[in-house]
Amino acid sequence: MSTLPPEPVEVDPPSPRSRRDAVVITPHVDAFGVGMRDGAAFFARFFAEAVRPPFHIRELIRQCYEVGYRSLPLITVTGFITGIVFTKQSRPSLAAFGATSWLPSLITIALVRSLAPLVTALICAGKVGSSIGAELGSMKVTEQIEAMEVSAINPFKYLVVTRTLATTLMVPLLALYFSFVGLVGAYMNIHGQEAASLASFLKSGFSTITFLDVWSSMSKAIAYGFTIGLIASYKGFRATSGTQGVGRAANASVVLAMFVIFIEEVLIVQIVTFLRDL
Amino acid sequence: MSAAPPAPPAPPAPPASPSQAATDAPVISIRGLEKAFGELEVLCGVDLDVSPAENVVVLGRSGSGKSVLIKIVVGLLQPDRGQVVVLGQRVHQLSRKDLDALRRRVGFSFQSSALYDSMNVFQNLEFPLMMNIQGLSSAEVKERIEAALEEVGLADTMQQMPSELSGGQRKRIGIARTLILRPEIMLYDEPTAGLDPVTSGEINDLILKVQEDYGTSSIIITHDLTCARNTGGRVAMLVDGRIYRVGAFDEVFGTEDPQVRGFYNYNFTTRGQP
Numbered sequence: 001m002s003t004l005p006p007e008p009v010e011v012d013p014p015s016p017r018s019r020r021d022a023v024v025i026t027p028h029v030d031a032f033g034v035g036m037r038d039g040a041a042f043f044a045r046f047f048a049e050a051v052r053p054p055f056h057i058r059e060l061i062r063q064c065y066e067v068g069y070r071s072l073p074l075i076t077v078t079g080f081i082t083g084i085v086f087t088k089q090s091r092p093s094l095a096a097f098g099a100t101s102w103l104p105s106l107i108t109i110a111l112v113r114s115l116a117p118l119v120t121a122l123i124c125a126g127k128v129g130s131s132i133g134a135e136l137g138s139m140k141v142t143e144q145i146e147a148m149e150v151s152a153i154n155p156f157k158y159l160v161v162t163r164t165l166a167t168t169l170m171v172p173l174l175a176l177y178f179s180f181v182g183l184v185g186a187y188m189n190i191h192g193q194e195a196a197s198l199a200s201f202l203k204s205g206f207s208t209i210t211f212l213d214v215w216s217s218m219s220k221a222i223a224y225g226f227t228i229g230l231i232a233s234y235k236g237f238r239a240t241s242g243t244q245g246v247g248r249a250a251n252a253s254v255v256l257a258m259f260v261i262f263i264e265e266v267l268i269v270q271i272v273t274f275l276r277d278l
Numbered sequence: 279m280s281a282a283p284p285a286p287p288a289p290p291a292p293p294a295s296p297s298q299a300a301t302d303a304p305v306i307s308i309r310g311l312e313k314a315f316g317e318l319e320v321l322c323g324v325d326l327d328v329s330p331a332e333n334v335v336v337l338g339r340s341g342s343g344k345s346v347l348i349k350i351v352v353g354l355l356q357p358d359r360g361q362v363v364v365l366g367q368r369v370h371q372l373s374r375k376d377l378d379a380l381r382r383r384v385g386f387s388f389q390s391s392a393l394y395d396s397m398n399v400f401q402n403l404e405f406p407l408m409m410n411i412q413g414l415s416s417a418e419v420k421e422r423i424e425a426a427l428e429e430v431g432l433a434d435t436m437q438q439m440p441s442e443l444s445g446g447q448r449k450r451i452g453i454a455r456t457l458i459l460r461p462e463i464m465l466y467d468e469p470t471a472g473l474d475p476v477t478s479g480e481i482n483d484l485i486l487k488v489q490e491d492y493g494t495s496s497i498i499i500t501h502d503l504t505c506a507r508n509t510g511g512r513v514a515m516l517v518d519g520r521i522y523r524v525g526a527f528d529e530v531f532g533t534e535d536p537q538v539r540g541f542y543n544y545n546f547t548t549r550g551q552p
Contacts, residue, residue: 138395147392150352150385151406151459152378158409 042234046164049157056162063166067128071174078123079178082115083107083185091193100194101204107186108205113213116179117172118265121224124171125257129232132163133253136236137246145237160237164229171225172218179217216272223268224261231257303366305330305463305495306351311360312519313346320346322519324360328463333489333496335510337503337541342516344499345389348465351497352386353377365462382410385456385494389468391448393440399451400436403427403458410459426454429491430484446477453484457492464488464496470505482508503531503542515541 025033087107094100136159139145148155187201232253239249304327311324320343328334338344349355351362353369362369367380393402403423407414414422427433430450440448449469456464469485470478482505488494498509506513507527514524517537523530531542 135396142395143388143390143392144394146349146354147386147388147394147455149354150381151409151455152381153406153409154374154378 038238039234042160042237043230045156046161046230049154050161050165052157054157056158059158059162060165063162064170066131067124067163067166068170068173071124071127071170072177074123074127075120075174075178076181078119079116079181080185082119082178083111083182083187084189086110086115086182087186087189103190104186104196104201104205105208108183109208109213111179111182111186112209112217114217114265114269116182117175117217117221117224118261120175120178120221121171121228121261122258124167124174124225125228125254125261128167129228129253129257130250132167132229132232133236133239134246134250136160136163136233137239137249140237140239140249141242141245156237160230160233163233164226167229167232168222168225171228172221175217175221212272212276216268220265220268223264227260227264228257231260303330304328304363305365306497307361307363308347308351309361309363311347311350311362312358313343313350313355314358319519321350321357321360324516324519324521326514326521326524328495328497330495331489331493333485333498333509333511335498335500335506335513336516337501337506337513338516339501339541343519344501344516345467347516348386348467348497348499352381352384352465382459383461384463384465385453385459385461387449387453387456387464387466387469389471391440391452393443393448393451393455395440398437398439399427399432399443402440402451403455406455407458422458426458427451429457429488430454444477446473446480449473449481450484453488457488460492462494464492464494466496466498466500468500468502469498470500470502475504478502478505479508481505485509 087103090103090106091100094102094106136145139159145155145159148158183205187196187198190196190201191198235249235253235256239245241248306326306328308324308326311321312319313321324343324347326334326336326347336344336347346355350357351364351369353372356370364380365383367376369377369380372380393399394405397405400423403426404419407419407422423436424433427436430453432447432450432454435443435447435451440451443451453464453466453469464485466485469481473481485496485498486509489496496509498505500506510527512524513527513530515522515530515538523533523535523538531538533539
């Protein structure tokens, strides 16, 4: 039987990562700190990987199809109903002041400025975010992500960058579409009540919309789309503990994405209000 | 219960003669490897060499760090201390680009097979090929995929989804997916785990066939002694985070050392004859 030769062992120094992992203050503080550190690293890595070739265009298009096209039915129904319900519920308040003629303006402002990006983002956080979290979580716990790595394929670039870019591109387009179907719903309601023409509805509605409104709406939708894709990918990539972990990743993707979206909503509204007052 | 162990047949001869292998530089050289997860020390100074065209089986109990060892070898995990040299390169000092270049030369067969479950068998094999080799025509891609599937005896499963395959078929497709890049080294993580004896035997034969046809060096992680005896030129026993014994199968198990005998007796007497 051979034994290994007792030659002097030349070893590499301990890895920086293992030194970092060894630092524990308390379990909760440590877990929070590690989560923040890993989240920040994940965020920074996205930008580093997104600008570096190769670019997986085919996968990006496939993800755009999954995120955008497959969300259309839900966005159509939700946007249309939002338009109708918002119009119906706003009418009595405006009628009390004899201001029903302001209804198109009110609906358009509400939809374009706030409802379209926010509701679209919340729908996508639920539908797309959970899907990405569960898919990547499942790939993680079944070692499919590691299989990519050992095949010399960068899973971050192939899975995270494509999905995050897809949500960043598609959520603004879906928000625009939401505004459109919402206005269709609103017009149908107004037309049913007052026989208003489409031209007068559009003229009245868009007379109060400025470039800043459209710009802020699209900025919000882009930020929300990026948030949904990145958070869902992050949660999926960090899934552990088998199927239970996959469920947790999907759930956490939705909850955290919605939480961050609301924070972003507040911040962006503050910035836009400041710009409007200039 | 300690029944006399049956005399195991001699392990198959590796393609390269021992003297030839001894003169060649090892394709994998592991020195002083340490890895801990929190307080749990998994590897505590592992030393192991793998020569060209040699199969080395790493045996050990579940949770002894066998899978961690080969994940460190391929750069999936970072060691706390120690040095891993694969094909002349220090794995953990490589840039991402160089590590990817090295990984193209190393195949890794996962315990769970790790097939991409959203892709069919053809796409599972096509994916690493298209991502790593530019300029292949679709005819060349198809030809290489067919050759890899024929190598593992599953040429007729091309359009099937992973969920439609048996455990043994999934293992074979997993091996075919690594062969598509024509690796110089194969790392098998529990290749026979969860398989019936007949299918395990087929996987063992496949491991030897891959070594013969591709001239690969391999590390085979297992706790299955039948797999170890039939596939390994050398056997290394991992106990308490260290390589406890290393040598030919008969040499390692021809001892009364209770650590070794206990492992042997459990496999060959508790579970029946291999």
